[in-house]
Amino acid sequence: MSDTDELRTYLQNHPKTLSALFGLMVLLTQVGPVAAGNNGGISGP
Numbered sequence: 001m002s003d004t005d006e007l008r009t010y011l012q013n014h015p016k017t018l019s020a021l022f023g024l025m026v027l028l029t030q031v032g033p034v035a036a037g038n039n040g041g042i043s044g045p
Contacts, residue, residue: 011018 011021
């Protein structure tokens with residue numbers, strides 16, 4: 001059995017862990033661009 005199969009089996013047996021990982025990934029995809037663009041200056045008129 002490979003590591004992928006073990007992880008898949010674990011997540012099938014623990015759906016709350018799967019939903020927590022999904023929520024974390026959504027949060028990270030939203031925070032990443034904000035953190036990357038934090039140093040940019042605003043050029044005004």
